[in-house]
Amino acid sequence: MTTTRTTRLRRPLIAGTTAIAAIAAVTVTAGFAATASDSARAAAAGPDLRLIAASSSITLTSWKEDPGVYLDLGTYLTAEGTPLELKVTRKSYRDPVTITQTVYEGGKARAKALPNGTVKDFSGLPGFAEITVTDKAGKQVLRRAESFCPNNASGRVRPDAPATSKYPESCPTNPFTLGSVWGVEKGWAANTYAGSYTRPVELAAGTYTAKVSVAKKYRDLFGIANRPATVKVTVQERSFEDGRGAAARTSGSGEHAGHGAAHPAPSAAGAAHAGHGPGHAPAPAQAAAAVTSGAGPSYNVGHGPLKAAPPALPWALKKQQTARSARVGDTEGQTDGSRKAPALGPPSKRPAGKPSVPNVPKPDLRSLPAYGITISDGGEDVPGKDYLAFSANVWNAGPAQLVVDGFRSPGKATMDAYQYFYDAKGKQVGYTPTGTMEWDPRPGHMHWHFTDFASYRLLKADKKETVRSGKEAFCLANTDAVDYTVKNANWHPFNTDLATACGQENSISVREVLDVGSGDTYTQDLPGQSFDITSLPNGTYYIQVLANPENRLKETSTANNSALRKVVLGGKPGKRTVTVPAHELVNAN
Numbered sequence: 001m002t003t004t005r006t007t008r009l010r011r012p013l014i015a016g017t018t019a020i021a022a023i024a025a026v027t028v029t030a031g032f033a034a035t036a037s038d039s040a041r042a043a044a045a046g047p048d049l050r051l052i053a054a055s056s057s058i059t060l061t062s063w064k065e066d067p068g069v070y071l072d073l074g075t076y077l078t079a080e081g082t083p084l085e086l087k088v089t090r091k092s093y094r095d096p097v098t099i100t101q102t103v104y105e106g107g108k109a110r111a112k113a114l115p116n117g118t119v120k121d122f123s124g125l126p127g128f129a130e131i132t133v134t135d136k137a138g139k140q141v142l143r144r145a146e147s148f149c150p151n152n153a154s155g156r157v158r159p160d161a162p163a164t165s166k167y168p169e170s171c172p173t174n175p176f177t178l179g180s181v182w183g184v185e186k187g188w189a190a191n192t193y194a195g196s197y198t199r200p201v202e203l204a205a206g207t208y209t210a211k212v213s214v215a216k217k218y219r220d221l222f223g224i225a226n227r228p229a230t231v232k233v234t235v236q237e238r239s240f241e242d243g244r245g246a247a248a249r250t251s252g253s254g255e256h257a258g259h260g261a262a263h264p265a266p267s268a269a270g271a272a273h274a275g276h277g278p279g280h281a282p283a284p285a286q287a288a289a290a291v292t293s294g295a296g297p298s299y300n301v302g303h304g305p306l307k308a309a310p311p312a313l314p315w316a317l318k319k320q321q322t323a324r325s326a327r328v329g330d331t332e333g334q335t336d337g338s339r340k341a342p343a344l345g346p347p348s349k350r351p352a353g354k355p356s357v358p359n360v361p362k363p364d365l366r367s368l369p370a371y372g373i374t375i376s377d378g379g380e381d382v383p384g385k386d387y388l389a390f391s392a393n394v395w396n397a398g399p400a401q402l403v404v405d406g407f408r409s410p411g412k413a414t415m416d417a418y419q420y421f422y423d424a425k426g427k428q429v430g431y432t433p434t435g436t437m438e439w440d441p442r443p444g445h446m447h448w449h450f451t452d453f454a455s456y457r458l459l460k461a462d463k464k465e466t467v468r469s470g471k472e473a474f475c476l477a478n479t480d481a482v483d484y485t486v487k488n489a490n491w492h493p494f495n496t497d498l499a500t501a502c503g504q505e506n507s508i509s510v511r512e513v514l515d516v517g518s519g520d521t522y523t524q525d526l527p528g529q530s531f532d533i534t535s536l537p538n539g540t541y542y543i544q545v546l547a548n549p550e551n552r553l554k555e556t557s558t559a560n561n562s563a564l565r566k567v568v569l570g571g572k573p574g575k576r577t578v579t580v581p582a583h584e585l586v587n588a589n
Contacts, residue, residue: 046103048080049222051214052157052189053229060203064239068200071131075212075229076189077148078157083186084150084222085167087111088122089179089485093369093584097121114221122172122180124149129192130213133233135206142201145215146194150182154190161187168491172481174393174521175588176368179485205237347509350407351418351431357554358430360421361488363402363514364556367454367545367563368393368482369583372523375576376530386576388567389530394454394474394547395482395519397560398489402514402553404450404476406437408507414438415510417450419553434552437512439505440475447475447502448510455549458531459542459564466541467531475502478518489517533576538569 053075060069077084085102099119101112120126128148134140149171156163167183184190192212213228372391396402400422406415415437421430437448453474458467478493493515503510514520531543547561555561571577580589 046101046223047082047084047184047186049084049184049224050078050080051192051212051224051227051229052076052078053212053231055231057232057234059234059236062203062205062235062237064237068202069235070193070198070200071133071144071146071210072191072193073131073210073212073229073231073233075129075192075231076157077150077184077192077214077224078189079184079186081186083167083188084182084184086114086150086182087179087485088119088182089483093176093586096585118221122177123147123197124152124171124182124194125218127215128218129194130215131210133201133203133208133210135208141203141208144201146192146198148190148192148194149197150184150190152191152193152195154184154188156187157189158187161185166491168481168484170481174368174480174482174519175371175586176393176583177480177482179483179517180481181484181489181491203233203235205235208233208235347405350416351405351420355432356430357432358421358423360423360429361398361400362421362554362556363400363516364397364560365394365402365514365547365553366397366560367547368395368519369563369565369586370456370543370545371565371588373543373565373567373578373580373589375571375578377574384534384574385532386534386573387530388458388533388543388569388578390456390543390565391521391523392454392456392545393480393482393519393521394514394545395480396514396516397483397486397556398516399487399556401490401516402476404434404512404553406448406450406503406510406512408509415448421554432554434554435550437510441505447504448507448512449475449502450512452550452552453548455546456531457544457546458533458536459544461540461542463542463564465544466536467533474520474522476512476514477502477520478513478515479521480519482517482519484517486517490515491517493518533569534573536569538571540566540568542566 053073055074058072058074060072062069082104085104086099087102088097088099090097096116097119098116099114101114102109103112118125124147126147127145129146131142131144131146132140133142151168151170154165154167154169162185165183165185165188167185168181171182172180210231210233211228212231213226214224216226218224219226370390370392372389374389376387376389377385403420403422404417405420406417408415416433417435417437418431419434420428421432423429435451437450440447440449453476455468457465460466477495483489484491493513495513495515502512542564545563545565548555548558549561551558565583566581568579568581569576570579582588
C-alpha cells in the first residue's frame, strides 16, 4: 500500500533501458575461444552457455554533480548449440510469477518447468551476476548481485549465427505484465549489465579490478561453467562544466547516458518499424524493428511530453568516440537503438466496396488496472485545484491485430476511421467504419487521436460514476509488452515510435496498429489524464479504465474491457493525499 501527497506531475521513470552490445567484431579474439569441455553441462539437454568479457579493460565516468558509476562492464552470456529460451507468466494477479525453459531436442521443443521462486517479477533472473570490485591494493571495495535480462543488449558473436534474433529486445516493466518471453539466440550474446534496474555505485577516481561470476544456482540450473570474467576498470571523474561534460552525458558517450539526472532511466521512445503494401495486414515477418536495435515496448513508457534520454551507446563505440563526435544512429555495423523509422502507412485510398465484418479472428482489447497514481495541484496554470492523476494501459490479447486507418477529406479537421479485418494469410477481407480521428495540438500529444478508444471514470465506493475524465481519444502505439505468450503475439511490434506512430498535422491519412500481446500506456502527466477531485469528499473510490466504451470496434470479446483500481482519498484541500492498496499480489501505486 502506498500513500502519496500533493506533487507536481512528473513522468514516471520506468526502468529497462540498456545499451546495445556491438561485440561481433571482437569475439574472434583468443579470450573468447572455448571448447565444449570448458562448460559444465546440465543433466537435461539445453544450450551451451558461457560468460565472456568483451574487453579486458573499460573506463567508467563519474560526474562531480551527479556522482556514481554504473557497472556496465561489458560482460555477456553467449548461447551455442540451441537458444536459451524462457517463458515467464502468471495466471492472474492472484498468482505468483512462474518460469519455464523451452528446451530444443532433435528439432522439437518441450517445456521444462524451473523451480518455484526462480523469478519474482518480469525484470529478469534475480541475482544472476555476482560482481566484486577490488582496488589496486587488492582490497575488496564492492560486492553486489544483479539481475539479468536475457533480452538485454544482444548481438551476434559469430558471422554464421542467425542474422536476426526472434526474441524481444527488452524485459517488461509494466507492473501489470502477464507474460513475457526471454531469450538469447543461438550464436548471440546478451549483456549481463542490469541497466537502470540497478543503482550506481560510488567509486573514487582510480583503477580497479572487477570480477563477474554467474551465481551458483544458475550455473547448476543451466549448466554454465564456473569461469568468472575479469575486467580492469578505470574510473574517471568529470564535471558538466568542463566544456564537454553536458554534451557527453546527453550524447550517449558517457555511462549516464540514457539514465537521466536522477539515475533511473526514462525509457527511450523509439523503435524502428517499416511500412507495408496497401491493403495488407502488417505481418510479423515484416517487423522492421531491428532485433539488435534495443527498441522494444518496454522502452516506451507511454505518451508523455518529456523527451526520453538517448540510449546509451555500445561500449565499443564509447571507446572510439568523443563527446562532440559521437554519432547516434543505426548504420552498417552500428546498431545503438536510436534509429527512427517511418510509421506504418495506410492504403493510398479509402476502402472501396460494401463494408462488412467477416468471420475471421479479431482483436481482444483488455484494460489493465491504473497505476502511477498520484495527487497533483494541476500546475501553476490551475491554482487551488486538486487532481487525481494516473497511468492507464489498454492492450490487445489477440489473436488478431487491431488495425485502424484514418482518411481525411480535403479541408476537414477530422479523419474518417475504418477498422480492417484480415484472413489467416494476411489478406484484407473486410472493413467497417469505426468513428473518427482528430488532431490533438496539445504539448505531449501533437498527433492524430482515434476517438472513443477508451475512457476513464472515477467511481464511488458503490461503483457508481462520480467523475469522468475528458480523455477518450488516443494515438495507438505499442508502448508495453503485456503478454507475449498469447497466441499470435508479435515479439517485434510495429508503431512503437511515439514520434512517428500517429501522423503529422498535415497528414491526409494515418494507420494506427495495436499489435497482439502489446498495450498502449498513457502516463499520468498528460493533459486530460486526471480527475478533478477538488470538491470530492475523502473516502474510497475506484479508477475505472474502460476499453472500447462505445463498442465501435469489433472484438473477440467485450466482457474483459473494464479494469478497476481501488484508491482512498484523504487530506485537506490543497494538501490531498491518495492511498493505493495493492491490487491482489501487485503492490504498485
